[in-house]
Amino acid sequence: MEVYRRLYEAFGPQHWWPGESPFEVIVGAVLTQNTNWRNVEKAIENLRQADCLTPDALYRMPLPELEELIRPAGYYKVKARRLRNLLKLIVQQYDGSLETMFRTPAERLREQLLETPGIGPETADSILLYAGEKPFFVVDTYTYRVFARHGWISFEADYHQIQEYFHDRLPQDVRLYNEYHALLVKLGKEYCRKGEPRCEDCPLKDFLPAGGPLQPD
DNA sequence: TGCCAGGCCGGGT
DNA sequence: ACCCGGCATGGC
Numbered sequence: 001m002e003v004y005r006r007l008y009e010a011f012g013p014q015h016w017w018p019g020e021s022p023f024e025v026i027v028g029a030v031l032t033q034n035t036n037w038r039n040v041e042k043a044i045e046n047l048r049q050a051d052c053l054t055p056d057a058l059y060r061m062p063l064p065e066l067e068e069l070i071r072p073a074g075y076y077k078v079k080a081r082r083l084r085n086l087l088k089l090i091v092q093q094y095d096g097s098l099e100t101m102f103r104t105p106a107e108r109l110r111e112q113l114l115e116t117p118g119i120g121p122e123t124a125d126s127i128l129l130y131a132g133e134k135p136f137f138v139v140d141t142y143t144y145r146v147f148a149r150h151g152w153i154s155f156e157a158d159y160h161q162i163q164e165y166f167h168d169r170l171p172q173d174v175r176l177y178n179e180y181h182a183l184l185v186k187l188g189k190e191y192c193r194k195g196e197p198r199c200e201d202c203p204l205k206d207f208l209p210a211g212g213p214l215q216p217d
Numbered sequence: 218t219g220c221c222a223g224g225c226c227g228g229g230t
Numbered sequence: 231a232c233c234c235g236g237c238a239t240g241g242c
Contacts, residue, residue: 193222
């Protein structure tokens with residue numbers, strides 16, 4: 001929580017990803033898997049131009065056409081199938097209505113998302129938090145890297161353990177989870193990229209263990 | 218120019 | 231159970 005405060009003071013509110021619509025957020029959550037958000041924006045813009053930013057319209061679209069539209073997001077063939085799998089759930093189980101979908105108990109919806117091929121824990125939690133406003137903390141590579149390098153979690157910790165770490169320590173607040181995750185991404189991009197920790201000017205430098213960041217990354 | 222990006226899956230030990 | 235490559239485009 002002190003870490004959160006420090007980041008908020010350094011970077012301010014990120015007002016991240018409450019994107020145009022919940023559906024757009026869902027599509028973005030799949031397309032951004034291991035991919036720069038800028039590329040995702042191009043893909044979403046293509047979908048908008050094609051007037052296909054609704055579950056039914058997108059689910060109806062032939063796979064090759066979908067692949068072409070989302071091409072800028074990379075991994076376009078896998079992602080087209082993953083999107084399709086998710087759309088199938090939304091259309092067939094919830095009649096294409098996100099309101100209906102998010103009315104189902106969050107724990108059970110999470111299970112359903114995870115059963116969908118191509119939807120892993122981070123994508124599922126991103127959908128639940130950012131589109132559905134359900135209190136699931138989103139753990140991404142930056143979360144892992146930042147907290148492991150500071151010695152706050154183990155480098156061996158899996159997704160669920162890391163999520164538990166946050167759920168145990170933070171008030172259950174959608175707004176807070178939302179902002180915290182966004183701030184960690186911001187921090188990660190600027191100071192905690194893969195090869196190069198730049199701890200000198202990092203807002204969290206005071207919290208580093210003696211001898212600098214831990215490294216098994 | 219090479220490396221990285223807001224993961225996830227499947228196949229090989 | 232673990233480890234590792236494949237998937238692909240665009241930006242710095």
